[in-house]
Amino acid sequence: MEISDQNLSEPLLTEEPEKPRSRIGHASFLNKLTFSWVNPLLQLGYSKVLALEDIPSWVLEDESVLAHENFTHAWGSIQRDKSSNKMGHFVFWALFKVHMKEMVFAGICAFLRMLSVVVAPLLLYAFVNYSDQDTESAAQGLFLVGCLIVVKVVGSLSQRHFFFTTRRAGMRMRLALMVAVYQKQLNLSSLGRRRHSTGEVVNYIAVDSYRMGEFPMWFHLGWTFSLQLVLAIIVLFGIVGVGALPGLVPFLICGLLNVPFA
Known part of the structure; x- marks a missing residue:
């Protein structure tokens, strides 16, 4: 049985594929205004259950x-x-x-x-x-x-x-x-x-x-x-x-009574 020369105490490093960045980093003004940059992720979540690798990573900022x-x-x-x-x-x-x-x-x-x-x-x-x-x-x-x-x-x-x-x-x-x-x-x-x-x-x-x-x-x-x-x-x-005064008086009383509890 062959044993590799690698030190067993060292962790095995595996390269994970780099996840895509969030679309908000390069979205246009209209996409940011209407939150359209999140639509691809919502469409993917509608078609299947989202996994961790489906979630885009954060932008640099x-x-x-x-x-x-x-x-x-x-x-x-x-x-x-x-x-x-x-x-x-x-x-x-x-x-x-x-x-x-x-x-x-x-x-x-x-x-x-x-x-x-x-x-x-x-x-x-x-x-x-x-x-x-x-x-x-x-x-x-x-x-x-x-x-x-x-x-x-x-x-x-x-x-x-x-x-x-x-x-x-x-x-x-x-x-x-x-x-x-x-x-x-x-x-x-x-x-x-x-x-x-x-x-x-x-x-x-x-x-x-x-x-x-x-x-x-x-x-x-x-x-x-x-x-x-x-x-x-x-x-x-x-x-x-x-005529709004009769309605404001109980409102103010209840508000003052709630101050100690808040």
């Missing part, structure tokens, strides 16, 4: 190496800036510097989504007034229908791009922090290892970095929901008038 490099570069530039050394919270400002454009774009999408939700009841009120008119105008009816179509399209696209952008930015934040904490743990001194146990480091990677990854979505949802509530009350007063 979504990989952890690039996310960590951008975070490290931003961290170093903030530390070198004398005016920002007094601010503290280097992690927050480094993440904000790297993902500022994504956060602004997500904020615009969240604002458009909020406006579409607020405008929809006004259009419904306009349709009711139009149906109650004695003389119907075709131009006015077509204008209302066109406004309804535009509002629904803008609301649908803005909502989907909002969730996609915030989830993608949160994933990049999470990857950058996980790599940074892991590399920091490898370089800890003996005193640092006594201060931060292995369980704490695992919590930093698994729990805290995950919470930071959820920050973009919940941050925009927080201010948009508050603004949406204010605009909804204004619209309610504009349509109903003072």
Whole structure:
């Protein structure tokens, strides 16, 4: 029986075929706007059960190496800036510097989504007034229908791009922090290892970095929901008038009672 000269302690390396990249990396503006770049994967999933090799790999800008490099570069530039050394919270400002454009774009999408939700009841009120008119105008009816179509399209696209952008930015934040904490743990001194146990480091990677990854979505949802509530009350007063007060009083009481539990 022949035995090869290969060392048995060495792992057997097998070359895996390189998976294709996601189509979002070279998709056109229209494909990105309508999410058409994901259609081939959906068609494949409709024809068969998707396996792991059917899922395309990430684009380069979504990989952890690039996310960590951008975070490290931003961290170093903030530390070198004398005016920002007094601010503290280097992690927050480094993440904000790297993902500022994504956060602004997500904020615009969240604002458009909020406006579409607020405008929809006004259009419904306009349709009711139009149906109650004695003389119907075709131009006015077509204008209302066109406004309804535009509002629904803008609301649908803005909502989907909002969730996609915030989830993608949160994933990049999470990857950058996980790599940074892991590399920091490898370089800890003996005193640092006594201060931060292995369980704490695992919590930093698994729990805290995950919470930071959820920050973009919940941050925009927080201010948009508050603004949406204010605009909804204004619209309610504009349509109903003072009669909206009896309905707002129980709403405010229930909201204040829920604050301790929330």
